Amino acid sequence: MADKTPFRVIIVGAGAVGLYLGYALGLANIDYVILERKESAAAGMRNKKRTDGFTGNVLTTARFPEFMERRHGYPFVPIVRCDLPRILYHNLPDKETRIKTSSEVVAIETHSTGVQVHLKTGAVENGSLVIGADGVHSKIRSELELLYKAATGTDANVAPMMANFNGVIGRASNEDLRTEQNVLSRLAARRQSFNGEVHFATITPVPDPKPAVRQRVTMQDVEDHAASLGHVVVCRGVTFKDLWDNTGKNTLWKLNQEGLLTRWHHDRIALVGDAVHKSTSQNGLELNLGLQSAASLANELQSLLERDPLPVTSAIDQAFSRYQRTREEEVQFILRMGRKMVRDSASKSWGTWLWTRLMLPWLDIESFGYGIITSLMMIRQGLVLLYVPFIGKQGSMAWKNKPLPAL
Numbered sequence: 566m567a568d569k570t571p572f573r574v575i576i577v578g579a580g581a582v583g584l585y586l587g588y589a590l591g592l593a594n595i596d597y598v599i600l601e602r603k604e605s606a607a608a609g610m611r612n613k614k615r616t617d618g619f620t621g622n623v624l625t626t627a628r629f630p631e632f633m634e635r636r637h638g639y640p641f642v643p644i645v646r647c648d649l650p651r652i653l654y655h656n657l658p659d660k661e662t663r664i665k666t667s668s669e670v671v672a673i674e675t676h677s678t679g680v681q682v683h684l685k686t687g688a689v690e691n692g693s694l695v696i697g698a699d700g701v702h703s704k705i706r707s708e709l710e711l712l713y714k715a716a717t718g719t720d721a722n723v724a725p726m727m728a729n730f731n732g733v734i735g736r737a738s739n740e741d742l743r744t745e746q747n748v749l750s751r752l753a754a755r756r757q758s759f760n761g762e763v764h765f766a767t768i769t770p771v772p773d774p775k776p777a778v779r780q781r782v783t784m785q786d787v788e789d790h791a792a793s794l795g796h797v798v799v800c801r802g803v804t805f806k807d808l809w810d811n812t813g814k815n816t817l818w819k820l821n822q823e824g825l826l827t828r829w830h831h832d833r834i835a836l837v838g839d840a841v842h843k844s845t846s847q848n849g850l851e852l853n854l855g856l857q858s859a860a861s862l863a864n865e866l867q868s869l870l871e872r873d874p875l876p877v878t879s880a881i882d883q884a885f886s887r888y889q890r891t892r893e894e895e896v897q898f899i900l901r902m903g904r905k906m907v908r909d910s911a912s913k914s915w916g917t918w919l920w921t922r923l924m925l926p927w928l929d930i931e932s933f934g935y936g937i938i939t940s941l942m943m944i945r946q947g948l949v950l951l952y953v954p955f956i957g958k959q960g961s962m963a964w965k966n967k968p969l970p971a972l
């Protein structure tokens with residue numbers, strides 16, 4: 566691929582957002598490299614069913630995929646979360662030269678025409694700017710905050726990412742589960758990638774929430790957590806204990822972080838994905854938010870470099886500011902929604918009890934709440950890479966952003 570200019574973007578993190586951003590920059594002929602701390606990139610969504618946790622009765626049925634396809638023209642494809650980086654990785658052009666694994670970034674220096682990125686190995690990468698797509702525990706965020714404080718004497722972000730909830734995420738075989746096979750297996754049958762498995766996540770409030778840091782959790786902690794929820798009815802005749810007894814070794818401990826930074830960029834550094842905005846997993850939109858932000862960032866960089874192949878720092882800063890402005894409103898909305906959803910699900914209040922026992926069975930929330938509201942407030946507004954021509958499809962609801970007409 567012939568890159569247009571000597572401008573070089575260093576993306577830190579080969580998660581789904583970093584890989585997607587690389588792909589998008591490649592389409593704009595912008596030179597880039599992706600630095601990934603792990604030995605391999607592509608190391609590794611789930612499904613949901615709404616039942617009442619007291620009786621196990623099914624409250625709503627998921628007709629969401631049909632509604633979405635009719636409304637937006639594209640099939641709704643659930644993807645197992647760890648498969649997505651793999652798909653993005655295998656389809657990334659020139660990945661052998663573009664991605665450098667075992668390349669943990671430990672420090673960044675910026676100067677008037679570019680950046681120097683220092684790796685744990687002692688190597689140094691030179692580039693024009695750095696994008697931190699390095700997840701919720703972002704090192705690039707810490708570097709940005711240090712540089713900002715040194716330059717201005719004030720803190721870049723005063724509200725850190727918080728770990729307010731935790732739980733486990735796992736997959737259980739549904740073959741031996743005794744009852745309600747029709748309900749449990751229907752999910753697997755509809756979504757073939759789940760291969761007869763039930764995917765589940767638990768969410769419990771952390772009594773003493775702390776800023777999100779990497780945690781070491783023993784298997785005993787995970788077992789204790791599962792035992793404390795053993796009585797919860799997953800569907801009629803099946804408790805969480807039954808599910809847990811059928812759970813394979815893929816179970817993960819998951820801290821459920823939340824947070825939104827006020828400063829998404831400084832100097833020649835910007836953040837994208839979980840590094841800058843993290844919604845709770847309850848609304849299942851963290852990754853979507855990250856991909857949308859990466860598209861917005863790619864659009865800004867493409868437009869900037871088209872006007873000026875070697876932009877100065879102030880022009881880069883303006884492009885980063887536009888990126889933040891474009892994304893902030895939607896991100897805040899989704900984060901507020903996720904915040905409310907996770908608290909409603911994890912609370913034992915009368916309000917929650919009334920809602921799940923009396924309201925949900927009568928209200929087709931899948932088609933109303935999650936259908937029309939999601940379509941109008943979110944999906945319809947989906948960003949496109951403004952510089953990539955293609956023939957878009959449309960359903961009954963018009964897209965807000967239209968692609969460039971195909972040549």
Ligand SMILES: Cc1cc2nc3c(=O)[nH]c(=O)nc-3n(C[C@H](O)[C@H](O)[C@H](O)COP(=O)(O)OP(=O)(O)OC[C@H]3O[C@@H](n4cnc5c(N)ncnc54)[C@H](O)[C@@H]3O)c2cc1C
Nearest residue numbers: 578580581582602610669670699700838839849850851852
């Ligand atoms: C089990 C599970 C299920 C999920 N389900 C859903 C879902 O249903 N829907 C949804 O929208 N979201 C879901 N999420 C959240 C979603 O996976 C994240 O929002 C998404 O992965 C964020 O992508 P990212 O690329 O920003 O960060 P990450 O995926 O965290 O990737 C960051 C990358 O940066 C690398 N890195 C970190 N530090 C450095 C460094 N110093 N130097 C170099 N590389 C570094 C890491 O190794 C990693 O590869 C789920 C998450 C989990 C864990």
